[in-house]
Amino acid sequence: MKEISELQLPEDVRYAEDHEWAKSQGDVLRVGISDYAQDQLGDIVFVELPQAGDRLKKGDEFGTVESVKAVSELFMPVSGEITAVNGALEDAPELVNTAPYSDGWMIDVKPDDPSELDALMDRDAYLDMLKGSEQ
Amino acid sequence: MAHQTPLHAWHTTQGAKMAEFGGYDMPLWYASAKQEHLSVLTAAGLFDTSHMAVVGVQGPDALALLQACFTKDLDACIGRHNGPIASGRCVYGAFLSDGGEVIDDAIVFKTADRRFLVVVNAGMGGTVSRHLEMHAEGLDVRVEDRTDGVGKIDLQGPLAGKILGRLVDGGPSAMAGMVYFSFKGHFDPDAPGYADLMLKDGTPVLLSRTGYTGEFGFEIFMQPDRVLPVWESVLxxxxxxxxxxxxxxxRDSLRAGAGLPLSHQDIGAWPFIHHPWEFALPFTPDRSGFSKSFLGDKALLEAADAPWTAAYVGEDLRKVNAADGAQVLLPDGRIIGSVLTCATDMGIGRVGSRIYSIASGDAPEGFSPRGLCCGFVKTDRPLESGQTLTLRNGRRTIQAGVVGDIRPDRTARRPIQTML
Known part of the structure; x- marks a missing residue:
């Protein structure tokens, strides 16, 4: 398990309390789970994602991520329409472990309200939350 | 504050993901639970099992006390002809309440005449010793929780014998002839058999051909201060x-695939009958009764309505979270019970209608399984092998089938001469 100081927490993404990240890419937001989340879950063996075209609200479950140990829900960090899902995870779910912010991305969302991204935590706020939960 | 095993600092230094289990702070995995699981099927894996509890039972009435409390008939349990337990042999069974419910499961080791070691689950040393003492009235026997004086590590997997053969004084021939559920040596200077088996570094061990993975391997008992050096030399x-x-x-995914129960999860506070582990009960050949009398026996024989436990395998590797109450349904939608264990055996997969393991000699070329969900269900009726079930928890629903066995081609029972 990684120490908090060993976690990759990039500056160019925003973080949700349930450990999803979201990043602006043109007019969509790309969404995945943080390095902290993948490290806590351990080996990810299956990822269940929605269909492109699904409309989901902030806080809705958009899928599940399954580790050797447990099945965990994934929650929408913003409201919007799913425009794409990462099909590579079907055959290579371990990408979520090895590259949580790049090849291990999960969904692209066209947000109903782009300003919802700003309501998510920046790196420092997320780091503070993680430090708080370790105590 | 959770207890720590002698390897606790080693685990945390290695960056293991830690969690409390049975009152001990234990490693869940190091780098990858999946690779660890697969290593036990293809090479060997080393487990810290010093959290498990050990109870000593000795004295002129030691056998009588165990016969009165343990489900296995120690006078009729060894080999095809059901001989009495001999020194150097061990057997699996359970301790029950008067109502036939499980207090804990255990392996009983006969170390010498009138001397037994009882290995039970983490945190259960006190409970089981008190239970035995309570039933020892009028008997000449001493019961002692020896948990803090015993360390243990398990080396499990097809290469376990080859590796240990290099570390044992006398080499592989010192382990020759060890059948499944037998042991050699002792770690206690006051016990008969002490120093009968030594490691080359001078560590006296009790080496037992048992384990909790379904694979060939050993449990290695020793004094707690020897655990770290032995762990490091095995690695x-x-x-x-x-x-x-x-x-x-x-450990959990391997034992689930091997069809072994986890105490207090797959067996527990309901009658210890109607399950895949009835070999732990002393049924007479015609199954009309038991070959001996023991605590809980009457309750078991009268428990016609007790719940039934069966093993299942899922369609693919997807699981339901069993911890928070997953339901078991028949195809017609009737709810018939609950899920006890749901784990993924990462070493098995389906090809057509057959399940292979990565260790199967006849697996098709290029076989590379992603794993299958498996475990146990507790239902209000007996289930036939092949019965289709739906397992449901919240949004997640999976299909599963009742089976007699899960991971094929396990190595636990291989003749030792082929494994050294």
């Missing part, structure tokens, strides 16, 4: 052969 000898340290996650 340095085994690492070039693919041996990995393994945490409790791999």
């Amino acid at each position: 340095s000898e085994g690492a070039p052969l693919g041996v990995l340290p393994c945490g409790l996650a791999a």
